[in-house]
Amino acid sequence: MEIDGLERSREAWWGIAPAEFAATYHTHGIGLWRRERVDPSLSASARRVRNATSRDLGPGAKEMLALGATLLDTHGGYHYVRAGNVRADLADSFDRTFEDVDLLASPATPTTALELGGFERGVTPPVNWDTHPTNLTGHPSVSLPCGEHDGLPVGLQLIGPQYGDDAVLDAAYAIEHETAAGSAVG
Secondary structure, eight states: OOOTTGGGHHHHHHHHHHHHHHHHHHTTTOOTTOOSOOOHHHHHHHHHHHTSOGGGSOHHHHHHHHHHHIIIIISTTHHHHHHHHHHHHHHHHHHHHTTTOSOEEEESSSSSOOOTTOOOTTTSOOTTTTTHHHHHHOOOEEEEEEEEETTEEEEEEEEOOTTOHHHHHHHHHHHHHHHHHHHHHO
């Protein structure tokens, strides 16, 4: 099954995630752009990060903050808005897909689990490549182990329609239960 716009989701993620990370950092996580409830502990956590020194933040966090600030300040949010339009199109595409199917199954990561120290920046595909589309669209998804390949675990991702959290979790439970029962018998 083909999801229209999926090939553009990585670029959309890079236009949205750093900007939202930087905005959350800048506003102490108070949720200015959210309509739903914001847990006060999010703001407290963001404030602790904001009060940290540069040495306390890892290189990934620093890079995301710098990129997000550049996207928002230097480019005036232009890329964020364009990425938001791609996100909306992708969400619509997922919604159309769920008119014909109840759930989608896909790999949870682009590779099997890496051995410790096996990640090589710029060479190894980021582990979130297969999960970030639903992080963008808000469709419920879950990752669960589904076996091994060459002794390393493989993950299965289940994706459901908007507000289909129960169906996704029920299917994940059934798969885990069946997998555990099968391994107990074998």
